[in-house]
Amino acid sequence: MTEAFVQIIIFGILIGALYGLAALGLSMVFGVTKILNIAHGELIMLGGYASFWLFRLVGLDPFISLPLTMLIMAVVGLVLYKLLFVRTVKLPEEEKIKNTMLIGFGLTLILQNIALILWTADDRGITTAYSGQVFTVLNIRFPIVRVAGFAVALICLLSLHLFLRKTYTGKAIRATVEDWEAAALMGINIQQVYMLSFVLGAALAGVAGALVSVTFSIDPSMGMHWTLKALIVMVLGGLGSIAGTFAGGILLGATESATAFLIGGNYREVIGLLLFLLVLIFRPQGLLGAKER
Amino acid sequence: MLKLENINAYYGDLQALWGISLDVNEGELVALVGPNGAGKTTTLKVIAGLLAPAAGLVEFRGQDLLKKSVHQIVSLGISQVPEGGRIFPGMTVLENLELGAFVPEARKAKDQTLQSVYKSYPILEERSDQLAGTLSGGERQMLAIGRALMSKPRLLVLDEPSFGLAPILVDQMFVMITEINKQGVTVLLVEQNVRAALEVAHRSYVIENGEIVGEGTGVDLLSFESIRSAYLG
Amino acid sequence: MARIQLLLVAVVVILLACLPLVIEKDSTLNLLVLILLFIIMASSWNILGGFTGQTSLGHAAFFGLGSLATRLLWIQGFPLLPSLLAGGGLAVVFALVIGIPAFKLKGVYFAIGTLALGQILFVTVGNLFPTISALPVEALRTYQLAPRYYLFLVLTILTVGFAYLLANSRVGLGMMAVREDEDAAEALGVNARRHKLLALVFSAFLAGMAGSAFAYYHVSYYYQFPFAPIWSFDTLTMVYIGGQGTIIGPIVGAIFFVLLREFLVLNVGEYHLIVFGVLFILVVLFLPGGFVEAWEKIRNLLVRRRSKRDRNASTTA
Ligand SMILES: Nc1ncnc2c1ncn2[C@@H]1O[C@H](COP(=O)(O)OP(=O)(O)OP(=O)(O)O)[C@@H](O)[C@H]1O
Numbered sequence: 001m002t003e004a005f006v007q008i009i010i011f012g013i014l015i016g017a018l019y020g021l022a023a024l025g026l027s028m029v030f031g032v033t034k035i036l037n038i039a040h041g042e043l044i045m046l047g048g049y050a051s052f053w054l055f056r057l058v059g060l061d062p063f064i065s066l067p068l069t070m071l072i073m074a075v076v077g078l079v080l081y082k083l084l085f086v087r088t089v090k091l092p093e094e095e096k097i098k099n100t101m102l103i104g105f106g107l108t109l110i111l112q113n114i115a116l117i118l119w120t121a122d123d124r125g126i127t128t129a130y131s132g133q134v135f136t137v138l139n140i141r142f143p144i145v146r147v148a149g150f151a152v153a154l155i156c157l158l159s160l161h162l163f164l165r166k167t168y169t170g171k172a173i174r175a176t177v178e179d180w181e182a183a184a185l186m187g188i189n190i191q192q193v194y195m196l197s198f199v200l201g202a203a204l205a206g207v208a209g210a211l212v213s214v215t216f217s218i219d220p221s222m223g224m225h226w227t228l229k230a231l232i233v234m235v236l237g238g239l240g241s242i243a244g245t246f247a248g249g250i251l252l253g254a255t256e257s258a259t260a261f262l263i264g265g266n267y268r269e270v271i272g273l274l275l276f277l278l279v280l281i282f283r284p285q286g287l288l289g290a291k292e293r
Numbered sequence: 294m295l296k297l298e299n300i301n302a303y304y305g306d307l308q309a310l311w312g313i314s315l316d317v318n319e320g321e322l323v324a325l326v327g328p329n330g331a332g333k334t335t336t337l338k339v340i341a342g343l344l345a346p347a348a349g350l351v352e353f354r355g356q357d358l359l360k361k362s363v364h365q366i367v368s369l370g371i372s373q374v375p376e377g378g379r380i381f382p383g384m385t386v387l388e389n390l391e392l393g394a395f396v397p398e399a400r401k402a403k404d405q406t407l408q409s410v411y412k413s414y415p416i417l418e419e420r421s422d423q424l425a426g427t428l429s430g431g432e433r434q435m436l437a438i439g440r441a442l443m444s445k446p447r448l449l450v451l452d453e454p455s456f457g458l459a460p461i462l463v464d465q466m467f468v469m470i471t472e473i474n475k476q477g478v479t480v481l482l483v484e485q486n487v488r489a490a491l492e493v494a495h496r497s498y499v500i501e502n503g504e505i506v507g508e509g510t511g512v513d514l515l516s517f518e519s520i521r522s523a524y525l526g
Numbered sequence: 527m528a529r530i531q532l533l534l535v536a537v538v539v540i541l542l543a544c545l546p547l548v549i550e551k552d553s554t555l556n557l558l559v560l561i562l563l564f565i566i567m568a569s570s571w572n573i574l575g576g577f578t579g580q581t582s583l584g585h586a587a588f589f590g591l592g593s594l595a596t597r598l599l600w601i602q603g604f605p606l607l608p609s610l611l612a613g614g615g616l617a618v619v620f621a622l623v624i625g626i627p628a629f630k631l632k633g634v635y636f637a638i639g640t641l642a643l644g645q646i647l648f649v650t651v652g653n654l655f656p657t658i659s660a661l662p663v664e665a666l667r668t669y670q671l672a673p674r675y676y677l678f679l680v681l682t683i684l685t686v687g688f689a690y691l692l693a694n695s696r697v698g699l700g701m702m703a704v705r706e707d708e709d710a711a712e713a714l715g716v717n718a719r720r721h722k723l724l725a726l727v728f729s730a731f732l733a734g735m736a737g738s739a740f741a742y743y744h745v746s747y748y749y750q751f752p753f754a755p756i757w758s759f760d761t762l763t764m765v766y767i768g769g770q771g772t773i774i775g776p777i778v779g780a781i782f783f784v785l786l787r788e789f790l791v792l793n794v795g796e797y798h799l800i801v802f803g804v805l806f807i808l809v810v811l812f813l814p815g816g817f818v819e820a821w822e823k824i825r826n827l828l829v830r831r832r833s834k835r836d837r838n839a840s841t842t843a
Pocket residue numbers: 304307309327328329330331332333334335336376485
């Protein structure tokens with residue numbers, strides 16, 4: 001019993017890292033630009049298909065092709081930003097959040113149905129030579145693909161952290177988050193910072209999508225599911241905190257798995273949403289975030 | 294060096310500036326003084342490119358600033374210390390200073406400029422790894438000025454740098470500003486502390502209700518009757 | 527309301543009431559039912575989202591609860607009218623339960639909070655009632671479309687009429703004050719929380735009744751189906767396209783949406799949702815007031831041009 005439970009929790013943590021990664025892009029974009037991209041899940045879906053087709057048509061291993069997937073999604077992000085979101089940049093914050101949310105909703109319809117037409121409603125997944133392999137430590141099983149996914153998520157997290165801390169561009173992004181007007185007075189091109197953040201967010205969605213396509217499966221309508229996961233994690237972790245987002249993902253993954261084990265698989269979805277609502281109402285700064293300044 | 298001509302500016306339907314004209318020449322220390330809500334900050338926003346005027350002309354060293362965006366104006370050599378300093382509280386003192394040198398030219402000389410800023414304000418070096426949000430009021434203002442100097446500006450624009458400081462610090466602040474000017478940086482200083490500002494400035498403008506109502510050397514204006522009664526008691 | 531407008535409304539209502547007598551094809555009547563259903567949905571959403579400014583993404587929850595209560599009771603043999611009212615009632619109860627905590631959330635947080643709530647109900651109902659709900663054979667044998675149509679028509683008239691009265695009432699003005707600026711409204715003595723709660727209750731009841739009517743109308747569907755997020759999203763889209771915060775906007779939006787969808791499904795098939803996505807984004811970006819605002823702009827332009835011409839005429843004279 002306990003062993004099974006530990007096993008379940010480990011699975012939950014491994015999945016949770018993926019949730020964290022899914023939320024990372026959404027959270028960064030929202031934190032920097034105040035664009036709430038409800039279509040983030042659709043970007044994950046497109047990333048998944050990019051990885052899938054690179055595997056199927058070119059034979060590229062999904063982990064090897066990650067940089068390419070990121071690049072493709074970065075371009076998609078750039079196009080979406082230039083075409084749509086840039087038009088909301090000048091709006092006051094409240095209105096911007098709301099309008100971008102609505103644009104994202106329209107985008108959801110568009111991207112989902114384009115994918116449906118291009119690639120049909122079939123579930124697809126990437127099955128590699130190592131897909132089924134598992135290693136065992138202390139009687140706990142670790143599927144290789146999920147462990148690799150966990151590692152990739154961790155690498156993304158650390159790279160983003162270092163990027164924001166160590167590079168001039170990263171510092172410019174943080175300055176923009178703290179006070180965009182003061183940042184502009186430093187000579188920082190705010191428009192560029194926004195664009196870059198959005199593109200980076202899309203690239204991160206690409207990574208998440210690739211991992212989903214090797215760990216689970218992808219289909220055109222998966223977006224909403226992943227957007228909700230990302231939103232939940234973003235709120236759990238507290239805005240603007242990278243480490244918090246990751247911890248939030250793991251918390252959600254573990255809670256879902258525990259629920260599935262203790263109550264029933266049907267309710268794993270519900271528990272996350274409930275947790276989300278409670279945190280949103282009672283601790284809007286996030287479970288792990290510090291109180292707002 | 295800097296020239297504003299007949300600027301009209303609005304916030305929505307509300308007109309805040311009515312035909313503002315002013316000049317700042319190379320090497321000068323010019324003060325812009327006036328009561329609360331007169332339009333001082335608004336004038337500076339127009340200069341920085343944060344607010345587009347409805348009419349008028351803004352020129353800096355022969356370039357039309359109205360065609361430039363905020364970050365381009367900074368790279369032309371205008372650096373602004375906004376009202377209240379607006380340092381980045383969640384970043385370290387050093388990071389704040391580094392961001393001051395964001396524009397390409399300044400970035401090349403970053404280490405050198407940093408040393409000279411540290412030399413002028415040693416406290417910033419002591420606190421370099423501390424979060425800026427933990428500094429005291431005086432230190433914050435110093436950081437804001439140091440950060441602005443990091444861009445090696447030709448023109449330094451200051452919005453009420455003495456606001457909220459303890460009286461001794463206010464005097465120090467004016468000394469600091471004079472020092473900066475003596476080292477060759479042109480200064481446009483907005484102040485509510487009228488007497489002190491008029492004393493250090495070479496030339497001053499008085500603004501009221503969005504209009505320039507007086508101009509002259511500090512001494513001239515100090516004897517200006519309406520100024521005396523209005524601001525000096 | 528001007529006398530002409532009143533007359534116009536009366537004519538439209540009488541026409542709509544006569545339609546089942548002349549229309550033979552069930553498919554046409556079904557389309558009309560769908561339009562009426564969405565007018566109720568859009569107008570009820572508009573009370574909360576348009577009048578009071580609380581953008582909800584969980585409107586399907588009320589619709590779903592209404593349908594659930596009615597379907598369960600009515601199929602069990604309860605009389606129709608109490609079953610229908612129970613649907614609206616359950617939606618109101620739910621609104622009251624979630625209202626206080628939900629309104630701790632402001633702006634977009636309210637939107638994603640209601641999205642999550644709707645999703646929780648959707649999944650939970652799917653878990654608790656995983657089956658299809660079909661009308662009993664007896665009911666199927668005697669099934670007639672016309673009474674369903676009249677039920678929707680009556681509900682539509684009540685909903686729109688209620689929205690109209692509300693918009694012109696003190697309470698309605700308070701709601702709009704809350705939408706414009708919550709703090710300023712409070713300063714004027716408008717109890718923001720109470721007005722938002724009231725808007726939520728009205729909105730929930732009407733959407734719940736739409737759900738009740740749906741339960742009476744639809745032959746067989748999964749219990750979960752009326753809770754699906756698409757009901758919220760479609761409703762939202764209609765209100766935006768028509769013009770939120772107005773009476774006519776949601777009506778125009780619903781008619782346009784349903785007819786356009788019908789047209790697109792027939793002509794471009796699977797591409798129709800893409801068209802809707804594009805249309806929706808265009809409205810959000812370029813026409814935030816929807817058709818109503820566009821119409822007003824055009825009218826103003828015409829009026830101005832005409833008055834200019836008049837002025838020119840008078841000066842040359
Ligand atoms: N963002 C804004 N929106 C609307 N009106 C504004 C805004 N900022 C300033 N104003 C108005 O414009 C006028 C000029 O304001 P401004 O901030 O330029 O004054 P100021 O001289 O800097 O005053 P202070 O000494 O208080 O800083 C005031 O009437 C003010 O109320």
